[in-house]
Amino acid sequence: DAGVTQSPTHLIKTRGQQVTLRCSPKSGHDTVSWYQQALGQGPQFIFQYYEEEERQRGNFPDRFSGHQFPNYSSELNVNALLLGDSALYLCASSLGTRGTGELFFGEGSRLTVL
Amino acid sequence: AQTVTQSQPEMSVQEAETVTLSCTYDTSENNYYLFWYKQPPSRQMILVIRQEAYKQQNATENRFSVNFQKAAKSFSLKISDSQLGDTAMYFCAFMRTHSGAGSYQLTFGKGTKLSVIP
Numbered sequence: 001d002a003g004v005t006q007s008p009t010h011l012i013k014t015r016g017q018q019v020t021l022r023c024s025p026k027s028g029h030d031t032v033s034w035y036q037q038a039l040g041q042g043p044q045f046i047f048q049y050y051e052e053e054e055r056q057r058g059n060f061p062d063r064f065s066g067h068q069f070p071n072y073s074s075e076l077n078v079n080a081l082l083l084g085d086s087a088l089y090l091c092a093s094s095l096g097t098r099g100t101g102e103l104f105f106g107e108g109s110r111l112t113v114l
Numbered sequence: 115a116q117t118v119t120q121s122q123p124e125m126s127v128q129e130a131e132t133v134t135l136s137c138t139y140d141t142s143e144n145n146y147y148l149f150w151y152k153q154p155p156s157r158q159m160i161l162v163i164r165q166e167a168y169k170q171q172n173a174t175e176n177r178f179s180v181n182f183q184k185a186a187k188s189f190s191l192k193i194s195d196s197q198l199g200d201t202a203m204y205f206c207a208f209m210r211t212h213s214g215a216g217s218y219q220l221t222f223g224k225g226t227k228l229s230v231i232p
Binding site for chain 2: 031033035039040041042043044045048056059086092094102103105106107108
């Protein structure tokens with residue numbers, strides 16, 4: 001049973017560029033959440049997707065957008081990259097309304113903005 | 115809004131000894147979940163233990179147990195018989211109990227770096 005998988009694992013971009021990160025949820029899960037973890041900090045919630053719609057959003061600007069596909073996989077897009085966007089981006093999956101409150105995390109995508 | 119505070123940025127413990135990590139939180143909710151997650155250098159967040167706020171009994175998972183004090187909004191993690199593999203960042207996290215789609219939003223503390231010394 002594959003867990004949550006994320007790609008790419010590492011990437012380097014320059015200011016002003018755009019980036020797309022990808023996530024495949026754990027088998028059987030239908031909800032995907034994205035978190036940003038700056039160095040030395042706890043993860044911060046970006047947004048959550050269920051049934052291909054954004055259901056909740058944290059305090060992040062519109063430069064951060066996402067998408068969920070019919071197979072429940074998800075993408076996180078960040079436009080007009082800033083130096084401060086450098087972070088580990090974590091994807092987590094869960095069961096939308098039938099779970100036990102437990103999220104399963106991937107190993108993350110490390111983004112460096114130069 | 116919920117907040118989670120971990121007041122110990124770093125801790126160390128001798129192998130086979132016991133260590134307690136502290137966590138306090140602030141919320142106006144009555145029903146919620148509390149979690150401890152472990153993040154080793156491999157970066158993947160791994161669930162250590164979970165507590166449902168309506169349950170008075172403290173959760174235990176093998177060598178890991180919690181001391182949940184709802185009135186004090188305190189949720190500490192005790193690791194017994196510490197092992198070298200326990201070396202990691204530990205994050206305390208809060209989740210509202212919310213029915214319907216789109217729930218499961220976690221609020222994390224800043225973490226405690228635990229080092230287990232041989």
